[in-house]
Amino acid sequence: MLDQLAAAIARHTDGWWSATSVPRLTVVALDELVAATDLLYEPMVCFVADGAKRTLAGDRSWVAGRGEMFLSSVTLPVTASFERAPYRSAVLHLDSRVLTDLLLELDETSPRALPGPGGQVTAPMTPELVDVVTRWVRLLDTPEDIRPLAARTESEILYRLLSSPLGPVLRQIAMADSGASRIRDAAAWISTHYSAPLTVEEIAAAAHMSTATLHRHFKAATGMSPMRFQKHLRLQEARRLLVGGDTTAAQAAEAVGYASATQFNREYRRAYGLPPAQDAARLRSRLTTAG
Numbered sequence: 100m101l102d103q104l105a106a107a108i109a110r111h112t113d114g115w116w117s118a119t120s121v122p123r124l125t126v127v128a129l130d131e132l133v134a135a136t137d138l139l140y141e142p143m144v145c146f147v148a149d150g151a152k153r154t155l156a157g158d159r160s161w162v163a164g165r166g167e168m169f170l171s172s173v174t175l176p177v178t179a180s181f182e183r184a185p186y187r188s189a190v191l192h193l194d195s196r197v198l199t200d201l202l203l204e205l206d207e208t209s210p211r212a213l214p215g216p217g218g219q220v221t222a223p224m225t226p227e228l229v230d231v232v233t234r235w236v237r238l239l240d241t242p243e244d245i246r247p248l249a250a251r252t253e254s255e256i257l258y259r260l261l262s263s264p265l266g267p268v269l270r271q272i273a274m275a276d277s278g279a280s281r282i283r284d285a286a287a288w289i290s291t292h293y294s295a296p297l298t299v300e301e302i303a304a305a306a307h308m309s310t311a312t313l314h315r316h317f318k319a320a321t322g323m324s325p326m327r328f329q330k331h332l333r334l335q336e337a338r339r340l341l342v343g344g345d346t347t348a349a350q351a352a353e354a355v356g357y358a359s360a361t362q363f364n365r366e367y368r369r370a371y372g373l374p375p376a377q378d379a380a381r382l383r384s385r386l387t388t389a390g
Contacts, residue, residue: 100229101166105148105187107236121238121249125190132184134385137335139290140175142193142272142283144168144260146224146232150186154179157322157331163221168228170220170265172272172279173286173320176331189236191256195280198273201257222264231255281306282320285313289325293332294356299325333357334370341379348375 111119112128119126129150140154151164155178162182163169172193224232235252238245260269271279285306289297302325303313317325333355340346340354352363364374371378 100226100233101148104146104189104229104233104236105185107233107240108148108187108189109185111236111239119239120242121235121245123192123194123253124235124249125192126236127186127188127190129181129184129186132181135178135180137338138177138179139332139335140171140173140177142172142174142195144170144191144193144265146189146191146228148187148189150181150188151183152179152181152186152188157318157327159322161221166224166229167221168224168263168265170268172268173283174290175286175321176328176335189232191253193269193272195272197253198257198269201254201261202270202273205258205261220265220268225259225263228256228259228263231259278316279320281308282313282316285317285325286321286328289329290332293329293336294354296356296358297326297329330366331370334367337363337367337375338371338378338382341375342382344383351375 108126109128111117112126115127115129115133117126117128127145140156145163146168147163147165149165151162153160153162154169156175161169164183231252235249235256238249238252257269260266268279272283274280285302285308288305289302299310299314303310306313308316314324317323317328321328323331337351337355340351341348346354348364348367349360352360357363367375367378373381
């Protein structure tokens, strides 16, 4: 069954990360291993049909391999390393409204069990989940079926997930005033305002939490403090600007909110191992070689 899912994914990739005409479905396919890559995860479930990927976020690291699924409940800057190729996965981008509507239909208004504080969960896929995810991806083979069947198939996937180890965290995502939803909102708020000179007090106010509660739950969910989270977002965006060319290190530093170019250079080198210009040149060389 996993081979069928992997084949369906491979048929519909354009590059290694491809959005699709099925709402909230992205497919990922790599035939060869690539260098570690900075990514910004949004709330999602990743279903791995082949290969394996290691994800690093703050103080946390985890691997999801063939036949496993991975849930990220918050917006999260990460570094992804593909450990086995070929790699194939289907990604469901979570919509809390869709989750809430399904829980109301099931007459579930509270979580069956309180999840741990972490915002990431990995678990094996059941045969039923592999089957429905495969049918979801195969809708791309028959575009005329997407409109009548995509939403129904997505609901079936979520229904299966609610009975899995991911279920408690998914229920927390659907609860508007849960601690998990507040941390998710805080992470999204920082992502929108990352270039501004934020304070922990501002972030806590946006999340309607005390600073102590925010710090404790935010680190539990993301593996890093709110301010370190902001720094990761700044450095990822600066790196993207530098690799794109026509941007100096000083310009990139200013664009992402650094008041001190010296501090930017120091933090960039600590994160990526080289000064900004050298790191960008190295990445551009890799991309050229890969092409």
